Amino acid sequence: MPATEQGGDASADPHGGSATTYTNWQGLLDACADAMKAAEIVEVHFANKRLRAVPPEIIRCSGVQTLCLSGNLLSEVSTVCELRSLTDLNVGWNQLVTLPEQIGELRDLHVLNAESNNLRRLPEGMTRLVDLAVLGLSHNALTELRLVPGLPGLRHLYAAHNALTTIPDAVLQLTQLQVLDLCDNRVHGLPPGLWHCTALRELLLANNSVEALPQDGLGRLTNLVELVVDGNRLSSFPDSLCELRRLERLSAVENELQALPSALGNLTSLEELGLSRNALTELPLSAQGLTRLAYLELTENHLKALHPPSLGSWTALRDLRLSHNELTELPDSVGALTRLRTLHADHNKLGGIPDAIGQLLHLEELCLGYNQIPAVPVSLCGLVRLHELDLSHNRLTALPEDLGALQGLQFLYLQDNRLSTLPVSLATLPRVREIRVSFNPLNYPPAVIKGGKTLLQQYLSGRYSPVPPTASVFEAFSSTLRSKAALGDPSSSPSPTRSRSKPQPQNGSPRAATTTSATSTPSPATAAAGDGAGGDPGCNSPHSPGSGTGPKAGGGRRKPPLPRVRRVSSPSGEDADDDCASAEGLAATLRAVRGTDSRRGNPADREGGGEIGRATCRGRG
Secondary structure, three states: OOOOOOOEEEEEOOOOOEEEEEOOHHHHHHHHOOHHHHHHEEEEEOOOOOOOOOOHHHHHOOOOOEEEOOOOOOOOOHHHHHOOOOOEEEOOOOOOOOOOHHHHHOOOOOEEEOOOOOOOOOOHHHHHOOOOOEEEOOOOOOOOOOOHHHOOOOOEEEOOOOOOOOOOHHHHHOOOOOEEEOOOOOOOOOOHHHHHOOOOOEEEOOOOOOOOOOOOOHHHOOOOOEEEOOOOOOOOOOHHHHHOOOOOEEEOOOOOOOOOOOOHHHOOOOOEEEOOOOOOOOOOHHHHHOOOOOEEEOOOOOOOOOOHHHHHHOOOOOEEEOOOOOOOOOOHHHHHOOOOOEEEOOOOOOOOOOHHHHHOOOOOEEEOOOOOOOOOOHHHHHOOOOOEEEOOOOOOOOOOHHHHHOOOOOEEEOOOOOOOOOOHHHHHOOOOOEEEOOOOOOOOOHHHHHOHHHHHHHHHOOOOOOOOOOOOHHHHHHHHHHHHHHOOOOOOOOOHHHHOOOOOOOOOOOOOOOOOOOOOOOOHHHHHHOOOOOOOOOOOOOOOOOOOOOHHHOOOOOOOOOOOOOOOEOOOOOEOOOOOOOHHHHHHHHHHHHOOOHHHOOHHHHHOHHHHOOOOOOOOO
């Protein structure tokens, strides 16, 4: 029972008394001061309290049965061995290097959790824990399990994420063992006498280096319900695998399987089958006997075809994943999978979609991207529960006008096809959150194609109003200057000498007569070449030597300073120069404002960037 931070909560005791659970240390100490109260405490939970040692006062709780000290900073827990009534001890997620030798004194212990420590060995005293049923040793540094066979009552052994290389033969003496988890170790093989563990229900060996399963012993594990061998080096399954009539889940993802046993269909209780990332080219004909199959994952193999009778017999199937294969068609028998909710067949060579797809009335995800599909059957428009439809990267030239009948659709991916128009009914999709149509020859305004589902639906419904283009930055500059001039701002007004005509050169002088108005703007050529004989083309300061002002300038006009502009962020993340001190800086600023900086690439590429890289559909597989 959960307890308050002030002390404990009283809970009913099946033996007629009162029991107390404590999660507050001070409240526990107060209770321990009273011997009678201390004897009534049966549960103590002190997880994540940053304890560095077990306080000795806890031994006063002589009747405690459940003690949780997980998530602390404990490096030694020998004190708890004084609590002889313990049945459940959790010291996981601490800093233990070993367990105390005295732990064997806890004769009533049923559950021991020492996961996520730094255990390198197990104490000899553990062999006296004859009633221990659950042992958690995952996420440690164990290299052997030689003492585990001394626990005859062990039912659950969790030793994943260690450094084990072998499974000792003595483990096979654990005749009551039901769960054996050895995932993420360095195990190379299984002992041939594995069949002695006849009570085994779950055998978890993922991410090891197992090259073969025992030919004879595997079939004798008649109670086996779950077999997980993902991430190993299996090239085949033994035929005895097909004798496991109670097997419900078989996962062999990421191995080197090239074929499956011909009698695979004998696994009549199988509900989940995961065989992704192997080298399978076909399924055995007997697979049609897997009538209870609900989840089938075959992505990233080399399948060229599905046997129609097999596909049609999997009527309980809810999730079918066939992505990244070499399939050229989906047989019409797919229509028999009336319970199917997810169908992924992207990255294949499909040349079409069967009309029978319309019979999958419970379908929610249909991913057929990266194929060679030229058309969409009208029957697909009847899948009213569909919320994701991926037809991207195909050869579609048109879509059914009734596609808007998919009232539950939320995600529609149509990019990279050959569509020149879209059905008007797409404007009526009420729940759609995303529509992608880029990289099609659509004769729509670019803003509509890039603007997402809102603008697209407005355009299709005739409610789209083009937004007038934003005034150019030069126009904004000119407007600012005119406004300042109207207010008498000296920064925008020319010097008085600029209103007078330049002195006429004498006959024979190489300089031609020039008259400049107070409001005239220098031509690009003039700005580039500078004004006056001593002008510096790269200097914008009106007081710099040779800037074209004052009596030494030979009567030339002063170059007006560039107006200040607002700070804008360049595509590289750096701020543009406030003063735009050079023509190059001004050009870069203008490109950043207009969104056409060459460093940012083509705007169409930017809009479709996420779409090009979208290789697979969401979900498992």
